[in-house]
Amino acid sequence: MSSMHTIELDCPQCRKKSPFTIHDSINVTLDPEDKEKVLDRSLFKFQCPHCGFESCVQYGSLYHDMTNKYMISVCGDEETAKNSPIPDIGDTIHGKKLSMLNDGYRFRTVVHFDGLAEKISIFDAELDDFAVEFVKAVILKQANELTRLYFTQIDESSIYFYAIFHDEEKNTGLSISRNVYDEAVKMLGEKSRKSKEQFITPVIAATLCVQGRTSEPER
Numbered sequence: 357m358s359s360m361h362t363i364e365l366d367c368p369q370c371r372k373k374s375p376f377t378i379h380d381s382i383n384v385t386l387d388p389e390d391k392e393k394v395l396d397r398s399l400f401k402f403q404c405p406h407c408g409f410e411s412c413v414q415y416g417s418l419y420h421d422m423t424n425k426y427m428i429s430v431c432g433d434e435e436t437a438k439n440s441p442i443p444d445i446g447d448t449i450h451g452k453k454l455s456m457l458n459d460g461y462r463f464r465t466v467v468h469f470d471g472l473a474e475k476i477s478i479f480d481a482e483l484d485d486f487a488v489e490f491v492k493a494v495i496l497k498q499a500n501e502l503t504r505l506y507f508t509q510i511d512e513s514s515i516y517f518y519a520i521f522h523d524e525e526k527n528t529g530l531s532i533s534r535n536v537y538d539e540a541v542k543m544l545g546e547k548s549r550k551s552k553e554q555f556i557t558p559v560i561a562a563t564l565c566v567q568g569r570t571s572e573p574e575r
């Protein structure tokens with residue numbers, strides 16, 4: 357089941373302390389009501405009882421969906437994510453990882469709770485997240501003014517993203533032809549599915565593909 361603990365948080369605005377709940381792990385099979393709160397980030401929202409200041413607090417956590425067989429390790433920053441070849445899922449579960457992989461489990465590492473919500477949306481839409489990351493990497497390589505893209509939805513003609521710019525005032529939704537995604541799925545191929553699954557961070561796999569490398573990354 358989900359595990360959590362309470363800390364005293366300093367409000368960045370008024371500097372007063374108030375209690376805040378940290379979710380060390382979130383199990384949406386055992387606590388299904390938590391999924392919506394993850395998607396709208398309300399589970400991670402800090403609201404200062406003294407001055408009303410609100411913000412989403414970023415920290416490391418583990419999201420587990422036993423029904424759809426996936427675990428997502430959330431890192432508080434990109435550096436930690438890049439250096440996390442295996443999600444920190446604890447010794448007991450870690451030992452079981454291989455048998456879980458064979459059972460069709462997916463393990464992923466993402467940065468921030470926005471990355472978590474995006475990954476859940478991709479899996480809910482039954483998309484290949486490696487192909488989605490590939491499409492994002494292609495767009496990001498061509499558009500220097502963008503810093504990040506988050507998948508939002510897909511329909512028969514287009515795939516939609518929310519684009520984060522260096523100048524955040526420019527942040528906006530954008531869409532490109534769905535064909536680009538379909539081509540990426542074909543290119544990455546079902547055959548390589550097993551080898552893809554070793555990439556815990558699909559964004560690294562996608563970046564390597566865009567750079568023209570097909571070999572495994574150095575470990």
Ligand SMILES: [Zn+2]
Pocket residue numbers: 367368369370371372404405406407408409
């Ligand atoms: Zn405050």
